[in-house]
Amino acid sequence: MEFYRFDKERGRRITKFDSDFLMSPIIQTAQGAHIGCMYLEADGLIGYHQAVSPQILLIIAGEGEVRGEANEYFKVEAGDAVFWQKDEWHETKTTNGLTGIVIESEDMKPSFLMTGSLKIPRSCN
Incomplete structure (x- = not known):
């Protein structure tokens, strides 16, 4: 699981x-x-499942929590992006609501365009 930002400040x-x-x-x-x-x-x-292909989740409104294969949740909010590799186990949940764009493709490398956008995850545990 990789974390990125795509908010206005990164533009x-x-x-x-x-x-x-x-x-x-x-x-x-x-x-x-x-x-x-x-x-x-x-x-x-x-729900907790394996990614069928590389995928990125872009949080555009609200907030929630994500986890990868470890049972450790990380807070996500508008402007955050989370990338999972193919077959990587993951889950997303929210208490108050969340809207996100998901992009799935066999040939994705978010670090190519979002270099330097990596953020420090906010652990919920």
Whole structure:
């Protein structure tokens, strides 16, 4: 399990074509990708299971806790990204609700674009 940030502070200002916005790079894939938005309501759970492919969970609203193969939970909140390798066991849960984007693809390396974005995990145990 790897942790990253994609919040505004990690963004780069884009001014090309008279633009003015911040872009926080997340992922680039050479193969197809499955992308979905997950809505966990209060006391929601994505049960403990193995990742069917490399996947990254981008927390866009709310907060919760994640764990990998160890039984240690880490707090996640908006702007956090969690990456799991294929076959890695993991779980996500929330008390108050959480919205996230999940990207699954066989060819993903978040450290390629989010270098330097690694954050220190906030243990819940």
